Amino acid sequence: MKRHVLLIGTTAAVVLALAGGIAYATIPDGAGVIHACYVRGVGQLRVVDGTPCNPNETPLTWAQSGPQGPPGPQGPPGPAVTAYEFDNADVLYFDNSDTTIAHLDLPAGNYLLHAKGVFGNFTATSDGSAVLNHCHLANPNGVSIDRANFYLMLANGFGVHVMTQSLQAAVTLATPGTVSLICRAEAVGGAPTSVGVVHRKLEALPVGQIVTSG
Numbered sequence: 001m002k003r004h005v006l007l008i009g010t011t012a013a014v015v016l017a018l019a020g021g022i023a024y025a026t027i028p029d030g031a032g033v034i035h036a037c038y039v040r041g042v043g044q045l046r047v048v049d050g051t052p053c054n055p056n057e058t059p060l061t062w063a064q065s066g067p068q069g070p071p072g073p074q075g076p077p078g079p080a081v082t083a084y085e086f087d088n089a090d091v092l093y094f095d096n097s098d099t100t101i102a103h104l105d106l107p108a109g110n111y112l113l114h115a116k117g118v119f120g121n122f123t124a125t126s127d128g129s130a131v132l133n134h135c136h137l138a139n140p141n142g143v144s145i146d147r148a149n150f151y152l153m154l155a156n157g158f159g160v161h162v163m164t165q166s167l168q169a170a171v172t173l174a175t176p177g178t179v180s181l182i183c184r185a186e187a188v189g190g191a192p193t194s195v196g197v198v199h200r201k202l203e204a205l206p207v208g209q210i211v212t213s214g
Helices: 002-025
Strands: 033-039 044-048 057-063 083-087 091-094 099-106 109-121 131-138 144-152 162-173 177-187 194-207
Touching: 091 099, 091 177, 099 109, 099 194, 109 131, 109 144, 109 177, 131 162, 144 162, 162 177, 177 194
Parallel strands: none
Antiparallel strands: 033 044, 033 057, 083 194, 091 194, 099 177, 109 162, 109 194, 131 144, 131 177
């Protein structure tokens, strides 16, 4: 008699397990909705696989993923695309007159600046006068952030002395602004000066953070 009872109990457990597996496989349903039956006044809640609730129960449904939430706040802007200016045309600058050789309009951010040009002394003299050149990178407020001073010579009036110069600096712009490469000439021998710049380049590489030493 005991053996018969145990067999029945085992069979019932298998049937319940199979039924539970079938119910689990259909919860939530194909649309992602969970169905349940709630007994009023008792607080009993049972999840069902779409079968109807009993007369004393209230059917309830809810989505597994929930409704779409409101959009989040605007994130910070990503790095700007590298700004670049290159021009082969000559730019001339003269005695003690600041001339903008190249410039870039940039959005707010941190940048590594690099400027480069090929400079030639076109001053027409016969005594080999030297020209002292002053070039600097300037931030939007006109403050110099890197500077180069160099001489260009004439070989007794024959030929043109050519020199390549480059500058670089790091700059932080709290607001959009313009960075510039500015040069002026200063005659050493007293003659009026004329300096030309070709292959002018000014580029700004956006960086995440600027750390300075000293």
